[in-house]
Amino acid sequence: MNAHVKEETIWIDVGAVTDVPLRGARRVPTPRGAVAVFRTGDGRVFALKDACPHKGGPLSQGIVHGHAVACPLHNWSIDLATGEPLGADRGKGCSPTVPLRIEDGRILLGQV
């Protein structure tokens, strides 16, 4: 009997790229917790668990600057590509990234 089970990613359409404001974010509730989807000034899209690595602040309500977001609670700056704090708070935890792809202008979040 073959015990090898291939895990496949399930992609869920959560809306159009243009639904997320430039230099802004949208909060997407999922069965595994809320996800923050960000769109930067240069049009790139990122997804992180919507919880700051410091004390769980809602990153989707933060200010997007460059490819980072400033947490609304205590102003830690979180790298959108890695979920890790920048600057003096580097190395103090991480907000997990969420698999994301764009297809025909739609945002798909991955769930493994």
Ligand code: FES
């Ligand atoms: S909870 Fe985000 S900086 Fe404190």
